[in-house]
Amino acid sequence: MKHRIKLLIICIALLGPLACQKGEIPNLNTPVVGDLVRKATKEQLATLVVGLESGTRLSIATYYDGTGILGREMYRFSGSEPRWTTEMMGTGELNNNTFYTTNPWTSRYRVVRQGYILIDAATNSAVLTAEEKKGYIGYAKTIIAYQLLMNLNMTYSNGIRTDVKDPEKLGPFKPDQAALTDIAALLDEAKADLTGSAISFPLSSGYTGFKTPAGLIQFNRALAARVAVYRAQWPAALTALNESFFDLNGSFTRGISHEFSGSSGDLLNPLFLPQNNPGEKRLAHPSYAADITAGDDRLAKATLRAAPITLDNLTSDRDVWIIKSNTDFFPIIRNEELVLIYAEAKIQTSAIPDAIVALNRIRTGHNLPVYVGAVTQAALITEMLRQRRFSLFAEGHRWVDMRRYNRLAELPNTRPGDKVWDKYPIPLAEAN
Secondary structure (H helix, E strand, O other): OOOOOOOOOEEOOOOOOOEEEEOOOOOOOOHHHHHHHHHHHHHHHHHHHHHHHOOOOOOOOHHHHHHHHHHHEEEEOOOOOOOOOOOOOOOOOOOOOOOHHHHHHHHHHHHHHHHHHHHHHHHHOOOOOOHHHHHHHHHHHHHHHHHHHHHHHHHHHHHOOOOOOOOOOOOOOEEEEHHHHHHHHHHHHHHHHHHHOOEEEEEOHHHHOOOOOOHHHHEEEEHHHHHHOOOHHHHHEEEEEEEEOOOOOOOOEEEEEOOOOOOOOOOOOOOOOOOOOOOOOOEEEEEHHHOOOOHHHHHHHHHHHHHEEOOOOOEEEEEOOOOOOOOEEEEEEEEEHHHHHHHHHHHHHHHHHHHHHHHHHHHHOOOOOOOOOOOHHHHHHHHHHHHHHHHOOOOHHHHHHHHHOOOOOOOOOOOOOOOOOOOOOOHHHHHH
């Protein structure tokens, strides 16, 4: 459909968690949405937040499988879906009208739309205090920015629409740097809203330690630091880190995560596949184990299978093993990434001793000796990217990192004729 973001399912929750309006919601004047944004109760507002957070989990397996394959972190072997080992690996062309492009894209914009419904509902509410309104609005804007960033990671210079509040008057597609500027501005707006706010809505245990205004500001600023390094705004990244939950000596795993459970009506983690699974397989690219330093405990993220497996002339003997049960949480952003952002920003601002301290924090935290390589900016950038590769394995970063440093040509192609794509196409429904 021309100039229209497809919204396949919007859960409005007027009648409870299962009350959904299916199809497109082209504006805020439909009876259901119009009623909600004019006179939502506190219960309805809280349920909208639950739906907003829950929606961020939809299609994430497709997103992370795709970025992992394009970044040559993994193979995805599926007897029912050959495109993982053909189109995604560079055989033919990437398809602009198939599941790996359209599903994550649509899911992210669906959440964006729900975020704007929540903002309108909170703004118009007669049952919230001014401080409570600020909390709802600041959280919604933070999630909207996060979802836009994920879609931009996919389409890169092909761009995304950042002005999508009014589905009848969508803004133009903006390429990566222009879109990043808009995303950074939205995060700044969200921070201002969260400042002096009150949080009166529920969040899952994936937000444990971050459910207060101060905690959500830290989450917001962590995302802002990620955006800043994507923009090569190094001082801004350091400023954002100082306002985030960044802790050079803290736990690598502390942060905000997607929660999954087997509870009725909830989702199991779609990124989980058992070790040595005979059916669907998520396999570490052979270069992961080949390139890792002996003794590095991050090798445990790619466990040996009982026997190697081959499909379409691609072979691996290791499973991706970062999700160990179907109820494991999956990180949105965590402290280990923030330590690496700190190292990157310090390298780029020529604060070399600080950068080495941060890189050594990563190295010694994973059973490696301290860095003894060349003390030059170029060498330390290579070291930083190496540590990001192993620390953030299969978390959606490797492809983006190599692209932003113009190093995609360094990623391996096992088969003649394969190539590494630098971006996804715009979905057909948006391109027409």
